[in-house]
Amino acid sequence: MDSQSRAQDSAPASRSLTSATVEPLLTRDFDARPALMHERLRSQHGAVAPVDLLGVPVWLVLGYAEVLEVLRNDQGVWSKRVTDWRALSEGRIPADWPLLPTYGGHSCMFQEGRSLTELRAAWSAGLRPFQDRSRPQARLLEAEVRRYADELISVMGEDGGTGWADLSAQYARPLAILVCNRLIGFDAGNDEMLMDMWRLVDAGPDAAEALARLHATLSDVVDAKRRHPGDDLPSAMLAARPDYTVDELAHEMILLIGVVGELVGSLICLTAVEVITGNTGARAALAAGMLRETVNRVATANPPYAHLTLRFATADTALGGTHIAAGDPVMLSVSGAHNDPRFADAADPSSVHSSRAHLAWGAGPHHCLGDELATTLVTIAVGRLFERFSGIDLALPADQLPWRSSPIVRGLRSLPVRFQLHEAPDGDDATDSDASGQRETPAEASEGSERSGSAISRLVRMLLRQGN
Secondary structure, eight states: OOHHHHHHHSOOBOOOTTTSOOEESOOHHHHHOHHHHHHHHHHHHOSEEEEEETTEEEEEEOOHHHHHHHHHOTTSOEEOOGGGOHHHHTTOSOTTOTTGGGGGOOSGGGOOHHHHHHHHHHHHHHHHHHHOTTSHHHHHHHHHHHHHHHHHHHHHTTTOSEEEEEHIIIIIHHHHHHHHHHHHTOOTTOHHHHHHHHHHHHTSTTHHHHHHHHHHHHHHHHHHHHHSOOSSHHHHHHHHOTTOOHHHHHHHHHHHHHHIIIIIHHHHHHHHHHHHHTGGGHHHHHHTTOHHHHHHHHHHHSOSBSBOOOEEESSOEEETTEEEOTTOEEEEBHHHHHTOHHHHTTSOTTOOSOOTTOOTTOOGGGOOTTHHHHHHHHHHHHHHHHHHEEEEEESSOGGGOOBOOOSSBOOBSOOEEEEEEOSSOOHIIIIIBOTTSOBOOHHHHHHHHHHHHHHHHHHHHHHHHHHO
16 A cells, blocks of 8 residues: 555544645756656655645645545535635735736636636637537638648748747747637737737736736727627627626636647647657557547646646545645645556556546536637647658757746747658648548638738747747
C-alpha cells in the first residue's frame, strides 16, 4: 500500500492551513519538472498538501479521485465564489496579491447555483452552432481555421522552404487569437484590437491596459450585436439570454479570449512537441489518423491547465485524509491527478487507445462547455502543421524548452523549430472539406477566404515587429 493510500485509510489529519508548514509552489524546479515536485509533495503529505501560492497558503489537491470528487461536488461543499474565501473576507489576503484580480471577475467561472446554471445555458446555446459539426456555422469555422493555419504557415515560409520559426509566437497563439476574433464577430480590420488580444494572452506588462481597452471595445461590440445580431457567439448568447447586460457579456467574451488564447494556443504547442519527439503515443496516433485521440493523449500527459482556479470549502469537510476547514482555499492539480499512480498506472501510456478519462476539460458543474470545439481547433492546427511540413525538428533539446512560470497554465514561452515545407498546401484538405469529410459550399469558401487572408498577414507581421 502506498503512502497516499495509507493516508486516506486513516482518520482525517487535523492540520490547520494557517499554521501548517508550507513551501512555495512556484519555483524553477516546478517550472521545469512539475511532476517531480508533485511526487515529492504526494510522498510527504498524501493526496492533499499545504503549499504557498505567491505568499498565500492553499491546499493543493494531487489525487485523481480527490480532484474528481471536488470537481463533481456531489455534496455541494465546494464553491468558486470568492465570497466563500474566509481569509479574504477577514482581510488576510494582501490587496496587491498578484492573482487577486483573477478572482474579481464577473464571468460564469466564479458563479454557483442558479446564476451558474443560467450563464452556462447561454454559453451552451451560443457554442452549439460552432461545435456541432453538422451545422453550417461549424463547417465554415473549420474551413476558416484551415485557411488561418495555411496562411500562418505560408508567412513562416516566405523566405524559402526551409528555415527557423517560433511555433508559439508565429503559429499557435496567432491562430487562437484569430479564432477568437471570428467567434466574437469583430471587424477583421481592427488591428489594434487584435494586438490587445495578443497582449492579454501574453500576460506581459501591457496586459492590464490591454484588458481595459478590450473591455471597452467588447462592450461596444455587444451593444451593436444587441441591435444588429450576427452569425457569431455574442449574438447567439444574447438570443439565449436576452437579459444579459453589456458589461456581463463583455466579461464573458474576455473569458473566451483568455481560455481560447491560453488553452488552445498552449495545447497546439504541447501536441506539436509530443508528435515531434514521439512521446506518449502521439506520433503513433497521428500516423494512424487519430488526431483527436492525439490531442486527448497530450492533454493527459501535459494538461495545459496544470492547476485550476481556487475553490473554497463552504463547510468543514474531509478530503483525501485531510481535514479542510470551512472557508479554506483548495487548488486542484490536474497534472498532479494525471500523475497519481492510481490513475497513471491504470493504462499503458504508450497505447494509442482512448485516454478520455483525463481531467483537462474539468468535470462536474464547471466542466468546459467548449471541449469539443477546442479539440477540433487543436486537431486542425496540428494536422495542417504536419501536412504542410515535410520535416520539422525542435531547435532545442526537449528538456531545454522554456516554460512559462504560471500557477495555472502549463505552456511554453516559445517553441523554436527548424522546418522544411512542402511546395504548396493540399488544396482539397485546405479549402474544400472539413474533418468529418463534408465539403463546404463555394459561397462558404469565398466568404471565409475574403475575411481571412489580409487580417492574418497583418497580424503576423505586427506580432513579429513587436517581438523584435
